Amino acid sequence: MDENNKIKVTLPDGGVREYPAGIALMDIAKDISPRLAREALVAKVNGQLTDLARPLERDAAVAFLTFEDEEGKQVYRHSTAHVMAQACQKLFPGVKFAIGPAIADGFYYDFDTTEPFTTDDLGVIEKEMEAIIKADLPFERFEYTRPDALDLFGKAGQDYKVELIEDLPVDAPLSVYRQGDFTDLCMGPHVPSTGRLKSVKLLNVAGAYWRGSEKNKMLQRIYGTSFPKKSMLDEYLFRIEEAKRRDHRKLGAELELFSIQDEGPGFPFFHPKGMILRNELEKFWREEHAKRGYSEIRTPIILSRSLWERSGHWDHYRENMYFTKIDEGDYAVKPMNCPGGIIVYKSKLHSYRELPIRMAELGLVHRHELSGALHGMMRVRCFTQDDAHIYMLPSQVKDEIIGVINLDEDIYKVFGFPYHVELSTKPEKAMGSDEIWEMATNALRDALETRGIDYKVNEGDGAFYGPKIDFHLRDTLGRTWQCGTIQLDFVMPEIFDLNYVGEDGQKHRPVMIHRTIFGSLERFIGILTEHFAGAFPAWLAPVQARVIPITGRHAAYAQEVTDSLSGKGIRVEIDTRNEKINYKIREAQAQKIPYMLVVGDKEAENKTVAVRQRAKGDLGAMPLADFEAMLLEEISTKSY
Numbered sequence: 001m002d003e004n005n006k007i008k009v010t011l012p013d014g015g016v017r018e019y020p021a022g023i024a025l026m027d028i029a030k031d032i033s034p035r036l037a038r039e040a041l042v043a044k045v046n047g048q049l050t051d052l053a054r055p056l057e058r059d060a061a062v063a064f065l066t067f068e069d070e071e072g073k074q075v076y077r078h079s080t081a082h083v084m085a086q087a088c089q090k091l092f093p094g095v096k097f098a099i100g101p102a103i104a105d106g107f108y109y110d111f112d113t114t115e116p117f118t119t120d121d122l123g124v125i126e127k128e129m130e131a132i133i134k135a136d137l138p139f140e141r142f143e144y145t146r147p148d149a150l151d152l153f154g155k156a157g158q159d160y161k162v163e164l165i166e167d168l169p170v171d172a173p174l175s176v177y178r179q180g181d182f183t184d185l186c187m188g189p190h191v192p193s194t195g196r197l198k199s200v201k202l203l204n205v206a207g208a209y210w211r212g213s214e215k216n217k218m219l220q221r222i223y224g225t226s227f228p229k230k231s232m233l234d235e236y237l238f239r240i241e242e243a244k245r246r247d248h249r250k251l252g253a254e255l256e257l258f259s260i261q262d263e264g265p266g267f268p269f270f271h272p273k274g275m276i277l278r279n280e281l282e283k284f285w286r287e288e289h290a291k292r293g294y295s296e297i298r299t300p301i302i303l304s305r306s307l308w309e310r311s312g313h314w315d316h317y318r319e320n321m322y323f324t325k326i327d328e329g330d331y332a333v334k335p336m337n338c339p340g341g342i343i344v345y346k347s348k349l350h351s352y353r354e355l356p357i358r359m360a361e362l363g364l365v366h367r368h369e370l371s372g373a374l375h376g377m378m379r380v381r382c383f384t385q386d387d388a389h390i391y392m393l394p395s396q397v398k399d400e401i402i403g404v405i406n407l408d409e410d411i412y413k414v415f416g417f418p419y420h421v422e423l424s425t426k427p428e429k430a431m432g433s434d435e436i437w438e439m440a441t442n443a444l445r446d447a448l449e450t451r452g453i454d455y456k457v458n459e460g461d462g463a464f465y466g467p468k469i470d471f472h473l474r475d476t477l478g479r480t481w482q483c484g485t486i487q488l489d490f491v492m493p494e495i496f497d498l499n500y501v502g503e504d505g506q507k508h509r510p511v512m513i514h515r516t517i518f519g520s521l522e523r524f525i526g527i528l529t530e531h532f533a534g535a536f537p538a539w540l541a542p543v544q545a546r547v548i549p550i551t552g553r554h555a556a557y558a559q560e561v562t563d564s565l566s567g568k569g570i571r572v573e574i575d576t577r578n579e580k581i582n583y584k585i586r587e588a589q590a591q592k593i594p595y596m597l598v599v600g601d602k603e604a605e606n607k608t609v610a611v612r613q614r615a616k617g618d619l620g621a622m623p624l625a626d627f628e629a630m631l632l633e634e635i636s637t638k639s640y
Contacts, residue, residue, distance in 0.1 A: 305329070367381060389514055538635050589614065
C-alpha cells in the first residue's frame with residue numbers, strides 16, 4: 001500500500017475522507033464506525049456492489065450496505081446459498097451444482113443428484129451449514145481465464161458450470177469464489193466470511209428443470225432463508241405458517257367462494273357466495289367511477305386478427321394469446337381490452353369540448369399461461385380487468401393522471417391497504433420513438449412529484465406502448481401485490497388514427513391513459529381473501545348475519561328476525577338444525593360470518609337479539625331495531 005498516494009472517498013451523507021490508495025473497504029468501514037464494520041455485508045463503489053475485502057485504488061463514492069438494505073439482504077442470502085452447496089458437497093459426494101441465487105425472502109440452489117433429497121435430508125444439511133458458519137471461513141474471490149475455469153470445473157465433473165462458462169462471451173471476465181474446500185463459479189459479491197451468517201432455515205425441496213426448460217433434466221431445488229437474528233427468522237417462519245392458514249385456495253373451498261377444477265385449469269369457477277363477494281366489489285367499483293365521470297362500456301371477447309396486428313399485440317404479445325377461425329378468417333380471444341375500447345371511441349367524431357372522455361370496462365380477457373405458473377386465483381388464464389381508457393387533450397394529461405392516482409388512493413383506503421409506487425420506463429421491445437417515450441415518462445413523473453408521492457424507478461419495465469405507474473399494495477402479512485397501473489400512451493392514438501376536432505376546426509390527436517385499480521378482479525379477490533383471512537368486512541361478507549334459535553320452539557321468532565333483517569337488505573341466514581347451540585355458534589364462527597344472533601325465550605319476549613360479533617365475541621342483548629341500525633351503518637360506511 002502506497003501511504004503517499006491518497007484517495008478521496010465520498011460517503012452517502014456527502015462527507016469526504018482521505019485514505020491511502022489500496023486500502024481495503026473493510027478497513028474504511030472500521031475507520032467510520034466499529035458498529036458499521038460489524039454490520040456491513042458489502043460495499044457499493046460508484047454504484048457497483050463490491051466485496052469488503054477488495055482494495056480501493058482511486059477516488060470513489062462508497063456506501064456500506066447492511067441487512068437493512070435490500071441489496072445487502074440479497075448478498076447475505078446468496079452467500080448462504082453457497083454455504084448450503086458446500087454442505088451438500090460434503091454430505092452427498094458426487095453431487096453436481098447448477099445455480100444458487102438469492103430470491104425474495106430467501107435463496108435456493110439447484111442440484112443434480114442420483115437420489116432425490118428428502119425432507120429429512122434438510123435437517124442434516126442445516127446442521128452441516130451451522131458447522132460451516134461456526135468455522136467462519138472467508139469468502140475468497142479469484143479471477144480466472146476462460147480455459148482455466150473450464151479446466152477447473154471440467155476436472156471436478158461440474159457439467160452445469162462448464163455449460164454456463166461456454167455460454168459466456170469469450171472475453172467475459174470470470175470470477176470464482178471459495179470458502180474452505182468449496183469452489184463455485186460466481187460473479188459475487190459475498191459477505192466477508194461464513195461467520196457473518198447466523199440463523200438459517202431450509203424450507204422445502206422441489207423439482208426444477210435446468211434453465212427452466214422442460215426439455216432439460218429435472219434437478220433438485222432446495223429453498224431456504226437466513227437472517228442475522230433468530231427473532232427475525234422466527235417472525236418470518238410465523239408469517240409463512242400464517243400465510244398457509246390464509247391461503248385463498250384453502251379458504252375459497254372452505255367458505256364456498258370459488259374453485260379451480262380439472263376441467264378448466266387456470267379458469268376460475270365462482271360459487272354462489274363468491275358471486276356475492278364479486279358483485280359487491282363490482283357495485284362499489286361502478287359507484288366510485290360514476291362519481292368521477294366515467295361511462296361504462298363492454299367490448300367483444302373475440303376480435304379479428306387485423307385489429308390485433310394494428311394494435312401491435314400480434315407481434316408483441318402473440319405467445320400469450322388464444323386464436324380461432326371464423327368463416328375462414330383469423331380471430332383472437334382478447335388478452336387486453338384497449339383495442340376494443342379504441343373502436344368505441346372511433347365510432348363517432350369527438351369535439352375538444354367532450355374531452356376528457358373516460359370509458360371504463362369490466363372486461364373478461366384470456367392469456368395463455370404455462371401450467372406450472374398457474375396459482376389459484378393469483379395466476380389464471382382468464383380474468384376480468386377493471387380497465388378504463390381516458391382520451392384527453394395534451395393539456396389535460398397531468399390533471400387526469402392525478403385524478404386516477406386519487407381514485408386509486410380512495411379505493412385502496414377502503415380495504416386498509418398501504419401501498420408504494422413504482423415508475424416503469426421504456427422496455428427493449430417497444431413501439432414509438434424515444435422522444436414520445438421521454439415525453440410520456442416525464443408526464444408521469446411530474447404528476448407523481450406534484451402529488452408528493454415517493455416512487456421507485458424500474459428501468460425498462462414499461463408496457464410495449466408506454467411507460468406506467470404501478471401501485472404495489474401491502475397486505476396484513478407484509479407481502480406486496482402489484483394491482484393498480486396507470487399507463488400513458490401516445491402510440492396507440494397514432495396507430496389507430498384517433499382524432500378530435502379542436503377549437504380551430506381541425507383534427508388533432510388525443511392522448512390516451514390505460515388504467516386499472518384492482519388489476520384483475522379474480523386476483524384481487526384472492527388477495528382480499530388472504531388479507532382478511534376470509535373474515536371479510538360486513539359490507540363484503542357473503543352472509544352478514546346468521547340467526548340461531550336456541551331450540552326448536554324459538555324458530556318462529558328466529559324467522560321473524562330473519563325476515564326483518566332480509567327486508568332491510570341485510571344478507572342473513574337462519575340455522576334451525578337440531579344441534580346444540582355451541583356447535584352452531586362454532587360453525588358460524590368457522591364460516592367467518594360477521595354477526596351471530598342467538599334468540600331464546602328472553603329475546604322472543606323482549607323483541608331483542610343476543611349479539612355475538614365474529615372478532616369481539618358476546619356484545620350482549622339489544623333491541624332488533626338497534627342491531628339493524630348498527631349493522632346497516634357498518635355496511636354503508638364500509639367499515640373494516
